[in-house]
Amino acid sequence: MSFRSFVETMNKTGRLAVIKKPVSRRLEASAILAELGDRPVLFEKIKESDFPVAGNLCISKEAFAAYFGIKPGDLIPKMIKAIESPVKPKVVKDAPCQEVEMGKVDLNRLPILFHCAKDGGNYISSGVFVVDKGAGLGQNMDFHRCMQISENQFSVRIVPHRDLDNAIKRTDGEMDAVICIGNSPGVLLAAATSVAEGQDEMGIANALEPTAVVKARTCNLYIPADSEFVLEGKFIKKKAAEGPFVDLTGTYDIVRQERVFEVRKITHRRGAVWHALLPGRLEHRILMGMPREPTIFRKVNEAGVRCLDVSVNPGGCSWLHGIVQINKRKKDDGKKAIEAAFEGHKSMKHVFIVDKDINISDPLEVEWAMATRFQANKDLVVKDAQIGSSLDPSADPMTKETAKAGFDLTAPVGEERKKFEKAEFPKVNVRDFLG
Numbered sequence: 185m186s187f188r189s190f191v192e193t194m195n196k197t198g199r200l201a202v203i204k205k206p207v208s209r210r211l212e213a214s215a216i217l218a219e220l221g222d223r224p225v226l227f228e229k230i231k232e233s234d235f236p237v238a239g240n241l242c243i244s245k246e247a248f249a250a251y252f253g254i255k256p257g258d259l260i261p262k263m264i265k266a267i268e269s270p271v272k273p274k275v276v277k278d279a280p281c282q283e284v285e286m287g288k289v290d291l292n293r294l295p296i297l298f299h300c301a302k303d304g305g306n307y308i309s310s311g312v313f314v315v316d317k318g319a320g321l322g323q324n325m326d327f328h329r330c331m332q333i334s335e336n337q338f339s340v341r342i343v344p345h346r347d348l349d350n351a352i353k354r355t356d357g358e359m360d361a362v363i364c365i366g367n368s369p370g371v372l373l374a375a376a377t378s379v380a381e382g383q384d385e386m387g388i389a390n391a392l393e394p395t396a397v398v399k400a401r402t403c404n405l406y407i408p409a410d411s412e413f414v415l416e417g418k419f420i421k422k423k424a425a426e427g428p429f430v431d432l433t434g435t436y437d438i439v440r441q442e443r444v445f446e447v448r449k450i451t452h453r454r455g456a457v458w459h460a461l462l463p464g465r466l467e468h469r470i471l472m473g474m475p476r477e478p479t480i481f482r483k484v485n486e487a488g489v490r491c492l493d494v495s496v497n498p499g500g501c502s503w504l505h506g507i508v509q510i511n512k513r514k515k516d517d518g519k520k521a522i523e524a525a526f527e528g529h530k531s532m533k534h535v536f537i538v539d540k541d542i543n544i545s546d547p548l549e550v551e552w553a554m555a556t557r558f559q560a561n562k563d564l565v566v567k568d569a570q571i572g573s574s575l576d577p578s579a580d581p582m583t584k585e586t587a588k589a590g591f592d593l594t595a596p597v598g599e600e601r602k603k604f605e606k607a608e609f610p611k612v613n614v615r616d617f618l619g
Contacts (some may be wrong), residue, residue: 185251185368185369185393186368186410187238187366187367187410187411187412187457187459188366188410188412188453188457189368190368191224191241191457193251194224194241195226199223199224200223200224201220201223201224201225201226202226202228203216203225203226203227203228204228204229206229206230206231207227207230207231208230208231208232209230209231209232209233209237209296209297209298209306210232210297210298210306211298211299211300211301213227213230213237213239213295213460214297214298214300214460214462217239217460217462217465218465221465221466222240222466223240224238224239224240224241225238225239226238226457227295230295232292232295233293233294233295233458234293235294235295235452235456235457235458236295236457237295237297237457237458237459237460238457238458238459238460239460239461239462239467240462240465240466240467241369241459241467242369242372242467242470242471243466243467243470244466244470245470245474248369248373248470248474252369252392257493259474259477260477260478260493260494262392263373263392263475263478264478264481264482265391266374266388266391266392267377267379267383267388267478269391270383270384270387270390271387271390271391272387273386273387273395273397273406274390274396275396275397275398275406276396276409278398279396279398279409279410280409280410280453280454281398281407281408281409281410281411281413281414281451281452281453282398282401282414283452283453283454284451284452284453284454284456285401285449285450286449286450286451289336289447289448289449290335290336291306291332291335291336291338291447292335294413294450294458295458295460296308296332297309297460299430299462299463300430300463302428302436303428303429303430304331304425304426304427304428304429305331305332305333306331306332307329307330307331307332307429307463308329308332308338308363308365309329309460309461309462309463309468310327310365310366310367310372310459310461311327311328311329311330311363311364311365312327312363312364312365312367312371312375312408312411313325313326313327313328313348313361313362313363313364314361314364314400314405314406315347315348315351315359315360315361315362315405316351316359316360316404316405317347317351317354317381317382318351318354319354321381321382322382322384323384323386323405323406324347324348324351324384324385325371325374325375325384325385326346326347326375326376326385327375327376327471328340328341328342328348329341329429329463330363330445331426331427331429333424333444336417336446336447336448337424337444337445337446337447338444338445338447339423339424339425339426339442339443339444339445340419340426340442340443340444340445341426341427341429341437341442342442342443343574347381350381352443357421358419358420358421359418359419360400360402360403360404360405360416360417360418361417361418361419361445362400362403362405362407362415362416362417363414363415363445363447364408364413364414364415365411365412365414365415365458366412366413366453366456366457366458367410367411367412367459368389368393368395368408368410370389370392370393371386371389371395371408371411372471373389373392373471373474374386374388374389374392375389376471376472376474376475377475377478378475378476378479386406386408389408395408395409395410396408396409396410400414400416401416401449401451402416402417402448402449403416410453411453412452412453412456412457412458412459413450413451413452413453413456413458414450414451414452415447415449415450416447416448416449416450416451417445417446417447417448417449418445418446419443419444419445419446420443420444420445420446422443422444423442423443423444424441424442424444425439425440425441425442426439426440426441426442427439427440429463430463430464431463431464431575432463432464432469432472432501432502432503432575433464433501433503433576433577434464434501435464435577438581469498469501469502469503470498470502472502472503473496473497473498473501473502473503474496474502476496476503476506476528476529476532477494477495477496477506479528479529480494480496480506480508480524480525480528480529480532481493481494481528482528483524483528484508484521484524484525484528486524487520487521487524488520489510489512489517489520489521489524490510490511490513490517491508491509491521492509492510492511492540493508493509493544494506494507494509494525494544495507495544495545496529496532497544497545497547500533500534501575503531503532503575504531504532504533504534504572504573504575504576505532505533505534505536506525506529506532506534506535506536507535507536507538507544507550508525508535508536508537508538508544509538509539509542509544510540510594511539511540512539512540512594512595512597513597514597515596515597517594518537518592518594519565519592521537521592522535522565522591522592523590525537525590526567526588526590530571531572531573531575532573532588533572533573533576533586533588533589534588534589534590534591535589535590535591536553536554536590536591536593537590537591537592537593538553538593538594539553539557539593539594539595541605541606542593550593553593553594554591554593556604557593557594557595557604558592558593563592564589564590564591565589565591565592566587566588566589567587567588567589567590568587569585570585570586570587570588571583571584571586572584572585572586572588573586
């Protein structure tokens with residue numbers, strides 16, 4: 185299913201809020217998306233552009249599960265299977281993403297939103313970059329925010345020592361890249377997944393659902409054939425200020441000097457729909473956090489602890505906190521799960537390990553487990569001077585150094601566990617008693 189089909193499906197279910205009144209891309213569209221929160225939105229008319237805009241689409245695990253036709257609890261196994269058994273995508277010659285080619289490159293014609301009053305400029309926040317990693321490692325697909333600085337250039341936030349940064353360092357001069365906007369949930373999920381260097385995320389996307397690719401017009405890169413917009417170009421030997429920008433935590437990230445991406449060709453589908461991803465809100469968070477859950481899940485199981493479920497939850501900005509549900513069989517399973525979880529997501533700051541009787545999607549149940557099953561002098565693991573996340577405003581802004589903590593909220597095993605068990609009330613059909 186393409187991005188457009190996903191929007192149409194939302195409309196058929198009655199969930200989609202269709203805004204027919206003209207809306208400005210500067211502050212108005214983002215304000216409406218923020219106010220509607222978890223409701224998908226389609227802006228039919230953007231004052232400064234001829235293209236419609238859709239947002240608030242991938243805002244929950246339930247939305248992703250419904251898209252794939254599975255239960256939310258089956259998402260992690262599905263993602264793990266796609267990561268472990270990627271499928272090479274089919275290459276097509278004629279693709280929807282290349283149906284229309286813009287004459288002169290002019291980014292001002294696109295509905296690139298200006299989200300918040302203190303932002304550094306108009307931002308693409310849903311852009312999936314496709315690049316060649318170099319050194320025979322193949323392609324890489326990943327998210328990077330782009331701040332428009334001219335009619336044909338962006339300043340792109342590139343996290344040091346990650347795939348794109350490493351690829352750029354392997355080239356002395358310009359490097360080809362393509363930005364794809366308006367992608368299917370399968371492509372979005374694959375692009376947000378962390379995998380071993382040398383693995384092509386397009387294979388993961390194709391394993392999640394059939395996803396064809398097409399060769400870009402100006403370079404030897406293969407891109408999702410159903411993308412709504414394709415911006416082809418090069419990273420050039422130039423840096424420019426990037427930021428401020430509202431990041432995942434809902435706080436402003438600092439201004440940095442970042443590499444410049446120069447757009448040299450724009451193609452799009454007929455009647456293309458732009459994907460607006462509201463920074464720091466539900467869609468941004470779910471796309472960042474959920475793809476880290478299978479990596480945590482695998483690491484905990486590899487440590488010899490039976491992992492049942494993982495939530496990189498919105499309360500922790502879907503990045504800094506994780507809740508791991510285990511089937512505790514040995515005394516030290518909780519502590520082992522803490523160490524493994526931090527290995528599975530190195531940016532995580534706090535991790536909470538709970539038993540199988542705790543609903544990890546219910547913060548009240550997790551807090552109950554902390555209140556009744558946790559003793560700080562025995563069950564708290566503190567890790568000083570760790571490398572954390574640049575997204576954490578309380579971490580050192582230059583080194584990312586932070587303190588991490590793991591909370592073992594599990595009950596003891598064996599006979600002692602009985603006093604920690606939840607009391608269960610009898611079940612009745614209340615309607616029989618209400619008349």
